[in-house]
Amino acid sequence: MSDEIKQDDSKVVMFNPFNVWKNVYFSSEAALTAITRKAVETTMFANSVDVILNSYLQYLKLQNEVSNYIAETLPFSSHRDTARVAKMLTALENKIDRLDEELFTDIYDLKEDTAAILESIAPVPASISDEADAGRVEQIDQHIKNTEALVEKITALELAIEEIKASLLELKAKPKPKATTRKSQKTATE
Amino acid sequence: MERIFQAHSPGEAGEILQQNWEHWLMTTTRWREILTYDPRPATGCSPKETLWTKNKAQLYHYQSSSERRYRTPVLMIYALINRPYVLDLTPGSSLVEYLVNEGFDVYLLDWGEFEWEDRDISYADLVYDYIATAARKVARSAGSKEISIIGYCMGGTMSTLYAALFDRPVLKNLVYLAAPIDFNRAGTYDVWLKAPGYDPDRIADTMELVPKSFIDWGTRMLNPLANYWGTYTRLWKTLEEGKPVHFWKVLNKWSSDNINFPGGAYRDWIRDFYQGNKLIKNQVVLRGKRVQLQRIKANILAMVGLRDHIVMPHQTAAALTYLGGNDKTYMEFPVGHGGLVLGETARMRVFPEIAYWLGERSEILSED
Numbered sequence: 143m144s145d146e147i148k149q150d151d152s153k154v155v156m157f158n159p160f161n162v163w164k165n166v167y168f169s170s171e172a173a174l175t176a177i178t179r180k181a182v183e184t185t186m187f188a189n190s191v192d193v194i195l196n197s198y199l200q201y202l203k204l205q206n207e208v209s210n211y212i213a214e215t216l217p218f219s220s221h222r223d224t225a226r227v228a229k230m231l232t233a234l235e236n237k238i239d240r241l242d243e244e245l246f247t248d249i250y251d252l253k254e255d256t257a258a259i260l261e262s263i264a265p266v267p268a269s270i271s272d273e274a275d276a277g278r279v280e281q282i283d284q285h286i287k288n289t290e291a292l293v294e295k296i297t298a299l300e301l302a303i304e305e306i307k308a309s310l311l312e313l314k315a316k317p318k319p320k321a322t323t324r325k326s327q328k329t330a331t332e
Numbered sequence: 333m334e335r336i337f338q339a340h341s342p343g344e345a346g347e348i349l350q351q352n353w354e355h356w357l358m359t360t361t362r363w364r365e366i367l368t369y370d371p372r373p374a375t376g377c378s379p380k381e382t383l384w385t386k387n388k389a390q391l392y393h394y395q396s397s398s399e400r401r402y403r404t405p406v407l408m409i410y411a412l413i414n415r416p417y418v419l420d421l422t423p424g425s426s427l428v429e430y431l432v433n434e435g436f437d438v439y440l441l442d443w444g445e446f447e448w449e450d451r452d453i454s455y456a457d458l459v460y461d462y463i464a465t466a467a468r469k470v471a472r473s474a475g476s477k478e479i480s481i482i483g484y485c486m487g488g489t490m491s492t493l494y495a496a497l498f499d500r501p502v503l504k505n506l507v508y509l510a511a512p513i514d515f516n517r518a519g520t521y522d523v524w525l526k527a528p529g530y531d532p533d534r535i536a537d538t539m540e541l542v543p544k545s546f547i548d549w550g551t552r553m554l555n556p557l558a559n560y561w562g563t564y565t566r567l568w569k570t571l572e573e574g575k576p577v578h579f580w581k582v583l584n585k586w587s588s589d590n591i592n593f594p595g596g597a598y599r600d601w602i603r604d605f606y607q608g609n610k611l612i613k614n615q616v617v618l619r620g621k622r623v624q625l626q627r628i629k630a631n632i633l634a635m636v637g638l639r640d641h642i643v644m645p646h647q648t649a650a651a652l653t654y655l656g657g658n659d660k661t662y663m664e665f666p667v668g669h670g671g672l673v674l675g676e677t678a679r680m681r682v683f684p685e686i687a688y689w690l691g692e693r694s695e696i697l698s699e700d
Contacts, residue, residue, distance in 0.1 A: 192529030228449035
C-alpha cells in the first residue's frame with residue numbers, strides 16, 4: 143500500500159482500498175445478476191429444471207403411496223383423517239354462512255316490504271299543516287263527535303225500548319187473580 | 333465515500349484506513365446480528381377488528397380515528413402468494429392506513445395459511461365462498477349497496493372473476509394493482525410454465541398441497557442472484573452507508589413469509605390462466621357459470637409498474653380492452669412489482685392517486 147502513497151504539498155493522496163473493493167464488488171454483482179436473470183429466461187433452463195422437477199415428483203408420488211399405505215394399516219388417525227374432520231368443520235361453516243345470508247336477506251326483504259306497505263296505507267298529505275285543511279279536519283272531528291253522541295242516544299233509546307218491551311211481556315205473562323178464584327169456586331161446587 | 337482520500341501525513345492516512353477497517357468490522361457484526369438475532373419487525377399495525385372468519389380466512393375491518401367521508405366501502409383482495417400485510421406494512425408506509433385517513437371504510441380479506449385440509453380448494457371456492465361472501469358482509473357492514481375492490485396481483489384476477497359473476501352488491505369501482513388479466517407474453521413465467529415438461533396436473537396431483545417452499549422458489553428464481561444473495565449484500569451496504577435498515581427488515585420479512593398453495597387452485601391458475609389464457613377468451617367456467625368480462629361494468633383503474641418482471645404492464649392494461657364499462661383509467665409508475673405498494677413512489681404517488689380516483693367515484697357520506 144505504501145507505494146500508492148505520494149507526497150504533494152504536505153498532503154498524502156491515497157486510494158481507499160475498502161471503497162474500491164466495495165465499488166468493484168457491487169458492480170460485479172449487478173452484472174452477474176443481469177446475466178443470471180437472462181439465463182433463467184431461456185427454454186434450456188426451463189427444460190432442465192423440469193427434468194429435475196419431474197424426477198422429484200416421481201419420487202414424491204412413490205413416497206406418498208408408501209406412506210399412505212402404512213398410515214392406512216396403522217391403528218392411528220393419519221393426517222388425511224385429521225384433514226377430513228377439518229373439512230367437515232369448514233363445510234359446517236359454509237352452512238352457517240348460507241343460513242346467515244338467507245336470514246339476513248329475509249329480514250332485509252321484510253323490512254323493505256313493511257316500509258313499502260306502511261307508505262302505501264298511510265299517506266300523509268303534504269298540506270296537512272295548512273289552516274284550511276286544519277279547519278276541515280276540525281269540522282270532521284266535530285261531525286264524528288256529534289255522530290258518536292247520536293249513536294249513544296240511539297243506543298240509550300234502544301235500551302229503554304228493550305226495557306219497556308221486557309216489562310210488557312212480564313205483565314202479559316202474569317195470571318189474572320179473579321178468573322182463578324172463579325175456577326176454584328166452580329171446582330168446589332162440583 | 334470516495335475512492336481517493338487526502339491526509340496530512342502518512343500516519344493520518346494509516347489512521348483513516350484503520351478507521352475504515354473497524355467500520356467494516358462493526359458493519360459486518362451488525363449485519364450478522366440482524367440476520368440471526370434481531371426480532372422481526374411489527375407489520376399490519378393499523379387498528380382493525382375481525383368482521384368475519386371462514387376456515388383460516390379473516391375479513392378485517394379497519395378502524396379509524398378520523399372522520400369517515402365515503403359511504404362506498406373499499407374491499408382489498410390479496411393474492412395467494414406471500415401475506416396480505418404488504419398492504420398494511422408499517423405506519424407511514426401502508427395503503428390501508430392512507431385510505432383510512434382519507435375517510436374510506438376499508439376492509440381486507442386475509443386468506444390465512446392453507447393447510448392439508450385445504451388442498452382441494454379451487455378458484456371457484458375462493459370466488460363463491462370467500463370473496464362473494466366477504467363482499468356481501470362488507471356492503472352490509474358499511475350500509476351501502478355498492479362497494480369498491482382493490483385487487484393486488486392475483487387478487488386482481490380473482491376480483492375479476494367475482495365481478496363477472498356477481499351483481500349484488502354492485503361493484504362500483506375496481507382497482508387493479510399489477511393484476512394479470514391477459515396471460516399472453518408473461519415474461520419469464522411464459523417460458524417456464526409453457527415448457528413441454530411442465531405439467532400442473534402432475535404437480536397438483538402429487539403434491540396436493542403445493543408447499544410454500546416450492547412457491548417461494550418459483551418466485552425467487554425469477555431473479556436468483558438478487559433474491560438469494562443480493563438481498564443480504566444490499567443489507568450490508570445499507571448498514572455500511574449508515575442508512576436506516578428498518579424498511580429492509582420489513583421487506584425481508586414479507587418476502588420470505590410465504591403460504592402453501594391449495595393444489596386445486598394451483599391447477600386452475602397454471603392450466604386455465606397461464607397456459608390456456610382462458611380469462612380474456614371468456615372460457616373460464618366456475619361452478620357452471622361462464623366468466624364473461626364484458627359483463628363487468630365497474631369503473632376500472634389499472635396501475636402497473638414499468639419494471640415489473642412478475643406481471644408485465646400489458647397484462648394489466650388488457651383490462652381496458654376486455655372489460656365492459658366506460659370509465660377506465662390506466663397509470664404507469666417507474667417501479668417493480670412490489671413498488672406499487674412499497675416504498676417512496678407508492679407513498680408519494682400511487683396511494684394519493686388511488687385515493688383521489690376512488691374519492692371521485694364513491695358515494696359521499698351525508699352528515700345526517
